[in-house]
Amino acid sequence: MTALNPPTLIxxxxxxxxxxxxxTGREGMALVGQRCAHCxxxxxxxxxxxxxxxxxxxxxxxxxxxxxxYSWSVVHAAPKPWVTPYVIGYVDLPENVRVFTHIGGDxxxxxxxxxxxxxAADVGFTKEGAPRPFFQFVPxxx
Amino acid sequence: xxxVSIIGTGLLKFGKxxxxxxxxxxxxxxxxxxxxxxxxxxxxxxxxCGTGLGGPMPxxxxxxxxxxxxxxxxxxxxxxxxxxxxxNLGQMAIASGRHDIVMVIGVEKLTKFNGGPIPLEKEDWxxxxxxxxxxxxxxxxxxxxxxFGLTKEQLASVVVKSRRHAALNPDAQLQAETTVExxxxxxxxxxxxxxxxxxxxxxxxxxxxxxxxxxxxxxxxKPVRVAASHIVSGEFVGGFRDMxxxxxxxxxxxxxxEEAGIGPEDVDVAEVHDAFTSAExxxxxxxxxxxxxxxxxxxxxxxxxLGGKIPVxxxxxxxxxGHPVAVTxxxxxxxxxxxxxxxxxxxxxxxxKVGLTHATGGGISxxxxxxxAIHIFTV
Numbered sequence: 001m002t003a004l005n006p007p008t009l010i011x012x013x014x015x016x017x018x019x020x021x022x023x024t025g026r027e028g029m030a031l032v033g034q035r036c037a038h039c040x041x042x043x044x045x046x047x048x049x050x051x052x053x054x055x056x057x058x059x060x061x062x063x064x065x066x067x068x069x070y071s072w073s074v075v076h077a078a079p080k081p082w083v084t085p086y087v088i089g090y091v092d093l094p095e096n097v098r099v100f101t102h103i104g105g106d107x108x109x110x111x112x113x114x115x116x117x118x119x120a121a122d123v124g125f126t127k128e129g130a131p132r133p134f135f136q137f138v139p140x141x142x
Numbered sequence: 143x144x145x146v147s148i149i150g151t152g153l154l155k156f157g158k159x160x161x162x163x164x165x166x167x168x169x170x171x172x173x174x175x176x177x178x179x180x181x182x183x184x185x186x187x188x189x190x191c192g193t194g195l196g197g198p199m200p201x202x203x204x205x206x207x208x209x210x211x212x213x214x215x216x217x218x219x220x221x222x223x224x225x226x227x228x229x230n231l232g233q234m235a236i237a238s239g240r241h242d243i244v245m246v247i248g249v250e251k252l253t254k255f256n257g258g259p260i261p262l263e264k265e266d267w268x269x270x271x272x273x274x275x276x277x278x279x280x281x282x283x284x285x286x287x288x289x290f291g292l293t294k295e296q297l298a299s300v301v302v303k304s305r306r307h308a309a310l311n312p313d314a315q316l317q318a319e320t321t322v323e324x325x326x327x328x329x330x331x332x333x334x335x336x337x338x339x340x341x342x343x344x345x346x347x348x349x350x351x352x353x354x355x356x357x358x359x360x361x362x363x364k365p366v367r368v369a370a371s372h373i374v375s376g377e378f379v380g381g382f383r384d385m386x387x388x389x390x391x392x393x394x395x396x397x398x399x400e401e402a403g404i405g406p407e408d409v410d411v412a413e414v415h416d417a418f419t420s421a422e423x424x425x426x427x428x429x430x431x432x433x434x435x436x437x438x439x440x441x442x443x444x445x446x447x448l449g450g451k452i453p454v455x456x457x458x459x460x461x462x463x464g465h466p467v468a469v470t471x472x473x474x475x476x477x478x479x480x481x482x483x484x485x486x487x488x489x490x491x492x493x494x495k496v497g498l499t500h501a502t503g504g505g506i507s508x509x510x511x512x513x514x515a516i517h518i519f520t521v
Contacts, residue, residue: 034219041380043379043380045267051380051508055144061155069281070285070382071279071284071285071336071385073247073276073277073281073284073332073333074163074330074332074333075272075274075276075277075332076329076330076331076332076333077258077259077274077276077331077332078258078259078274079258079259079261079271079274082272086270086272088273088277088281090281092381092382092386095381096381096382097380097381098379098380098381098382098383100267100268100271100273100507101273102272102292107333112284112285113287118223121267123271124272126227134271137386
């Protein structure tokens with residue numbers, strides 16, 4: 001047996017969203033996930049190992065910015081440091097990627113399966129009280 | 143493999159007991175179960191103790207109070223299925239021939255977290271970014287309402303039925319009957335759920351005494367057979383998932399029915415994991431008590447109420463009894479065992495011979511739920 005080293009550090013959930021998960025290009029901001037070189041599965045967020053085939057041969061993949069809103073909820077009770085109300089939801093992107101996300105805009109205007117588009121946003125606050133950089137999806141312009 | 147019976151039950155009424163130590167929540171229910179089983183403390187060969195958030199070695203802390211420690215004790219963490227997972231291990235320990243009499247405990251003290259939704263693991267991506275359990279269920283509910291035309295009034299009516307049952311259960315935390323208007327008028331927690339549509343948490347303990355079936359009648363004339371004890375874990379899915387059907391429960395239910403050699407039509411009484419209103423409806427469908435999309439019609443027909451064809455949650459369920467994480471699975475078994483023994487007073491399901499319990503635990507990204515435990519009991 002060869003010595004087993006710990007996996008390459010991929011910033012976990014705790015630091016919020018770093019440049020490791022974000023790509024800024026001509027079209028604007030996009031999420032960065034991973035594509036498995038072996039079975040082509042696309043995943044977000046990055047983990048460094050493919051849940052379909054256990055391959056560690058993954059490369060960064062810039063994800064499409066537009067998807068559809070599967071469902072959402074306006075949260076009115078949450079632990080600190082969250083400040084309520086805030087809106088969370090699941091957005092389905094092409095190639096079978098479902099993203100857990102915050103949702104911006106007027107919640108009264110949200111509809112199941114509506115097209116939504118990614119934008120940068122501060123959501124919530126850090127323990128120290130600073131705005132927390134993350135992302136959100138908002139209804140796509142008609 | 144040997145058949146296994148439940149010969150004794152103990153239950154501390156769920157409530158808010160911030161000043162009582164976990165060990166002291168546990169021992170009264172242990173004494174009650176031992177007395178109910180007609181055994182001596184020294185007859186117990188091993189303990190399997192479930193806790194989700196109670197910290198290290200709850201089993202030792204409880205048996206220490208009673209001077210009963212020294213036997214093998216295995217503490218079990220499996221989120222909201224911790225108590226029912228402990229039962230699964232206890233059942234296997236007897237079926238295999240290793241032990242004759244085993245105790246199972248579910249114990250929890252959630253008041254130490256000072257209220258709010260059940261705390262989840264912060265290393266998890268979704269949890270760290272704002273997911274709370276009421277909102278996860280709320281997103282399932284919203285999608286279900288969209289696909290099957292369920293109204294918010296119909297959703298609220300699940301609570302009305304729950305409280306109607308709980309009013310007959312002195313062990314329920316919330317016993318006052320309610321109305322759809324009152325349910326919808328309570329404060330919003332995670333849209334579309336108002337407060338009354340979310341189970342309260344609480345502290346509590348539930349205890350089961352298991353015995354090899356061939357020895358059970360030495361101790362009791364009302365043993366209840368464990369006809370199936372089944373656990374599955376959730377499957378990780380990174381992409382699309384149909385959130386209107388709890389696939390982990392559908393899969394576990396099919397396998398548990400097979401293990402017991404029965405079908406949904408044989409079940410006389412069921413205690414299912416109604417952590418939120420929509421969950422009870424989706425579980426009617428997952429267990430085959432009705433077809434997909436027909437849950438509200440089953441509820442409105444009265445057939446899932448006491449006196450109906452398949453009374454679900456005669457105890458009031460999680461919505462009225464409360465949900466002290468690890469205790470829930472064991473407490474459901476206390477209720478169903480007592481139902482099959484004909485000891486449930488005003489909420490007794492007449493002539494119940496086959497009962498089912500279902501506890502499922504989640505709160506991690508990519509899973510419907512992380513774990514599902516289903517038990518079937520017969521007399």
